[in-house]
Each structure stands twice: as structure tokens, then as C-alpha cells.
Amino acid sequence: MERKTFPGTLDSLAGIREVVKEEAQRAGLSKKAAYNLMLALDEIATNIIVHGYEETGTEGVVDVLVDHSDSQLTVILEDDAAPFDPLQRELPNEEFFARPLEERPIGGMGIHLTINAVDEFKYEFTNNRNRNIFIVKTSDA
Amino acid sequence: MSFQIVAEAKKIAKITLVGEVDSLSAREFQKEIEKLAAESPDELILFVENLSFISSAGLRVLIFAKQKMGTGLAIYIVKPQESVLETLEKTGLLHSVNVVDQYL
Secondary structure, X not given: OEEEEXXXXXXXXHXXXXXXXXXHHHOOOOHHHHHHXXXXXXXXXXXXXXXXXXXXXXXXXXXXXXXXXXXXXXXXXXXXXXXXXXXXXXXXXXXXXXXXXXXXXOOOHHHHHHHHHOOEEEXXXXXXXXXXXXXXXXXXX | OOOOOOOOOOOEEEEEOOEEEOHHHHHHHHHHHHHHHOOOOOXXXXXXXXXXXXXXXXXXXXXXXXXXXXXXXXXXXXXOOHHHHHHHHHXXXXXXXXXXXXXX
């Protein structure tokens, strides 16, 4: 798996998108699937950078691993921030989305987008690192 | 009785977004909204024809705008690209904004 390391700051987001976008194109992902993957990445990478590093006053990296095999594109974000499972957060329900904008809590929307944007989203904590795993099926069976 | 007339023009705030709004650029977007909020506009017009990407951080700025500028604020989104429109739809934001082809 190809690994690229980015500083854990928000200005790395564009570069992270670029790396994954290139691989998505090589894997033949549709424009829509690629766009959704970018949405998911932005959300999770932002969580890592803002909540994992910025707010705790720590510095660290975000590693991006991409692999295209067995008809699926796998993207993994790895970081050294405190263990954080984004799936542990309460997911917004239908009532949330039906509420008018002015009454909505600001959070909660991103993780919903993330989960719905990819075929599979997983979180694990391995070797003292957070691993956020995004899997998108490709049509090259 | 002498003739009286009271007229008041709508206050309109306009923002053009070009390129990609991720969590980094969303912060700038939010700062602009904060500046404009001081003027208490009645309408917020977002020209997004050349906006190719907006993440949830960008969408949260729209929610922020509505909360900051008051519930009476009308938001117009002018010419969104298909993928942007889809994200608005998926997040349920579509029914709180007006999507239009042009704003005159």
C-alpha cells in the first residue's frame, strides 16, 4: 500500500484530496463516487486535525494509504492523536434532518455524510494509531 | 394631509464561492458571513457556479449564517453544480434554501 504523510494541519486537506483523487481516477471511480469519497475524507481528516491535534495543543501527522485491488479502492487515514472512534458519536436521525436550519445543532451532519458516502467505513485502533478506513467498490471485477 | 411615503430597500449580501470549500476554506467563508451578519441582511445570495466542492464544514457555515443572521434571512444559491446540489439534498439543507438559476 502506498503511504503519504501529511502534517496534521488543515492546509493538508487539499493535498490529501489530491492523492486520493488521482487514485480514484486510476481505479475508474465515477465522478459521483469520487466526490462522495472526498466528502468523507474531508470530514474524518478534519476531525483528526481539529479535535485530535489542534484542540489538544499537540502536533502530529496524518498518513494516507491508498490501495486499489480486488475491485475495491481502500483509503486509510492513520494518525497518532488520542484514540477516537467517529462511529461512537450519536448519529443524526430523521428528525434532525427535518428540522429547520435555524434550530439544528451544528454538528452531527458530517459523520452521516461520511457513512453514506462510501460502501464501507471502519475504525480501528492498532499499534497505538487511529485507523479510519474507507472502502469504495470499483467496477473492474 | 400631505403625502407621505416610506420606502425601504432590502439589504442584500452577496458572496461568490469559487473552487473548493473544505474545512480550511470554510473558516474564511465563516469570517465573511460574520462580517456580513453585522449588516443584518434580509437576503444572502451565494453565487456558486464555479464551486466544485463543498464539504460538511462548508455546509455548516450555511447553518451558522441562518442562526447568526436571523430566521428571516432568505438564502439563495445560484447555479449549483450537480454534486453540490446533491450534497445539499442529502443533508436536508435544500428545503431551507432557495436554489435558483440566476439572481437578478
